[in-house]
Amino acid sequence: MGEAALHTDQLTKRFGRLTAVDSLDLTVNAGEVFGFLGPNGAGKSTTIRMVLGLVRPTSGRAWVFGDDAADVASAHDRLAHVPADVALWPQLTGAETLELLGRIGPGVDVAYRDELVRRFDLDLSRPAGTYSTGNRQKVALVAAFATRAPLLILDEPTSGLDPLMEREFRNAVREARDRGQAVFLSSHQLAEVEAVCDRVGILRAGRLVDVASIAQLRKLRRTEVEAVFTGRPPNLGAVAGIDGLETATNDDGHLRMRFTLTGRPADALRALADADVDQIAVREPSLEEIFLAYYGDDVR
Structure with a gap:
């Protein structure tokens, strides 16, 4: 070199x-x-x-x-x-x-x-x-x-x-x-x-x-997703790249799911496309949030 x-x-x-x-x-x-x-x-x-x-x-x-x-x-x-x-x-x-x-x-x-x-x-x-x-x-x-x-x-x-x-x-x-x-x-x-x-x-x-x-x-990149479903939700627990899956029910009875997506989004997008999605919000955490999540307090 x-x-x-x-x-x-x-x-x-x-x-x-x-x-x-x-x-x-x-x-x-x-x-x-x-x-x-x-x-x-x-x-x-x-x-x-x-x-x-x-x-x-x-x-x-x-x-x-x-x-x-x-x-x-x-x-x-x-x-x-x-x-x-x-x-x-x-x-x-x-x-x-x-x-x-x-x-x-x-x-x-x-x-x-x-x-x-x-x-x-x-x-x-x-x-x-x-x-x-x-x-x-x-x-x-x-x-x-x-x-x-x-x-x-x-x-x-x-x-x-x-x-x-x-x-x-x-x-x-x-x-x-x-x-x-x-x-x-x-x-x-x-x-x-x-x-x-x-x-x-x-x-x-x-x-x-x-x-x-x-x-x-690229392995540090992650995306936070929240989706609300009017019908039967997808089985996101079996989708590669999804972590921290949380589910809750809104006041109107619709199911809300939150999860973190890492890596390629293709499998998650296919699963969402097959479901009755009423609302979806996608947020990419700031670089500092990614660092804190990945490295914690260890800077050595």
């Missing part, structure tokens, strides 16, 4: 009595999309700030393609970064901003940048001070994806994007991987990470709980 794009060894950051990142050992390989997943406040952004040299670790080290991240100039020659909250120069137009960002980075594929501008539907003629949050995010993403940097570090990069632009973002991530770039994607959105990543590091309360493939990550 060659030299790691990003590597950390016992990387730790404490703010007073608070340990934001605790003994983080992580390796991101060249040419892979690595998801850094965890609920808000887990320590993801603090980790990124240490890798970028914006925050000094309390202990431990980080390397970018073998260069110590503490050597900020050298490390930044190999990476491009999109922060969670993008701030631009308000008097510069979008075009001027992209030109400036291109000159201070490791080089730009200008033709690809122009293509991305079209795909992200970005008006470069306006001053950045007039841009919405989503448009500021688009400028930063176009600048990062168009760079020749071998490592892209993206911190909650789609927070201001609509669904169509999220699709373009995912396409651009895949294209970066196809060009051999490494992508380090920090997010709390399970679906986003699942769609584009090869591997995922799961962070909770500053500690790395697990490093998993996407196939392993």
Whole structure:
């Protein structure tokens, strides 16, 4: 696989009595999309700030393609970064901003940048001070994806994007991987990470709980279902993937069932389709709920 794009060894950051990142050992390989997943406040952004040299670790080290991240100039020659909250120069137009960002980075594929501008539907003629949050995010993403940097570090990069632009973002991530770039994607959105990543590091309360493939990550997904039946209910107890089945009778005499569905939903959907379903509600728990249910209080 060659030299790691990003590597950390016992990387730790404490703010007073608070340990934001605790003994983080992580390796991101060249040419892979690595998801850094965890609920808000887990320590993801603090980790990124240490890798970028914006925050000094309390202990431990980080390397970018073998260069110590503490050597900020050298490390930044190999990476491009999109922060969670993008701030631009308000008097510069979008075009001027992209030109400036291109000159201070490791080089730009200008033709690809122009293509991305079209795909992200970005008006470069306006001053950045007039841009919405989503448009500021688009400028930063176009600048990062168009760079020749071998490592892209993206911190909650789609927070201001609509669904169509999220699709373009995912396409651009895949294209970066196809060009051999490494992508380090920090997010709390399970679906986003699942769609584009090869591997995922799961962070909770500053500690790395697990490093998993996407196939392993999918096992964490579960859906809560509640259905009300007017006639004879299905035999859901025999359906694969259903756990925690509860039944009760409503005031109108109709039977109500609640259950948790994991894995493929096909068998459960077939069983429900054959019954007289009067009402159905489906809820996907938050990522934090999934983590708490899966890991409990054990973060080791």
